[in-house]
Amino acid sequence: xxxxLDNRIFPVTLTDDPNKTDFDCIVFVSxxxxxxxxxxxxxxxxxxxxxxxxxxFEKNVSFIDIIDKNVNRxxxxxxxxxxxxYDDARRYYDAASNGIKRALAAGSKTPxxxxxxxxxxxxxxxxxxxxxLQALYTPIEVAVFDPTKPEKGKKVTSFAIFHSGxxxxxxxxxxxVKAVEIGRTVCRDIAASDPEFxxxxxxxxxxxxxxxxxxxxxxxxxxxxxxxxxxxxLLAAVDRAASGL
Numbered sequence: 755x756x757x758x759l760d761n762r763i764f765p766v767t768l769t770d771d772p773n774k775t776d777f778d779c780i781v782f783v784s785x786x787x788x789x790x791x792x793x794x795x796x797x798x799x800x801x802x803x804x805x806x807x808x809x810x811f812e813k814n815v816s817f818i819d820i821i822d823k824n825v826n827r828x829x830x831x832x833x834x835x836x837x838x839x840y841d842d843a844r845r846y847y848d849a850a851s852n853g854i855k856r857a858l859a860a861g862s863k864t865p866x867x868x869x870x871x872x873x874x875x876x877x878x879x880x881x882x883x884x885x886x887l888q889a890l891y892t893p894i895e896v897a898v899f900d901p902t903k904p905e906k907g908k909k910v911t912s913f914a915i916f917h918s919g920x921x922x923x924x925x926x927x928x929x930x931v932k933a934v935e936i937g938r939t940v941c942r943d944i945a946a947s948d949p950e951f952x953x954x955x956x957x958x959x960x961x962x963x964x965x966x967x968x969x970x971x972x973x974x975x976x977x978x979x980x981x982x983x984x985x986x987x988l989l990a991a992v993d994r995a996a997s998g999l
Contacts, residue, residue: 776914
């Protein structure tokens, strides 16, 4: 785990206009097509045209060409129903994740995530951001498999999120999302699918590398067979079995 988070951090920014040449694909998440955002109005015509031709429009992710705009590709990821007693903001999480996956499959490297400012759930913005970032996560065992190809650590070169409200509010929300996502990344890495990356010694090295210089974090490492026998007898029993003693 010598790489830590290196080679996997990409710019995550805020934008008030998803139709910029900075982006190569718009991932649009919505409950329906009744949105009223001025900056998203240009999406309505291609969306309504596709809806008229596709009976599965409200159920499946759609890839749509946009004509005569700065961004000429769009992925529409519908949330599906949001009015049942068991529906919650996870509808946005799943839709954003699925939408980003489709954009990646289409070859997008600079996607922008967009959704209407008015939604059924208070935290739809942050939940959608987390869903998209989940899809953009690269497992550490994949990122470090071939040191000669550091580009494998990143699925995109940049990622933007549309926010139509006050900039200071959006920046605060983005700061929160980025901070939480770093924590989620560390947790995913520690629980790596490959035992080589999730054994105790490697986890210790990884945590020290990623978090060791953070002034607000204190790291304590307990190690040694004698300590395990004295304070953690059940762990010592596992260690004994694993050690073949």
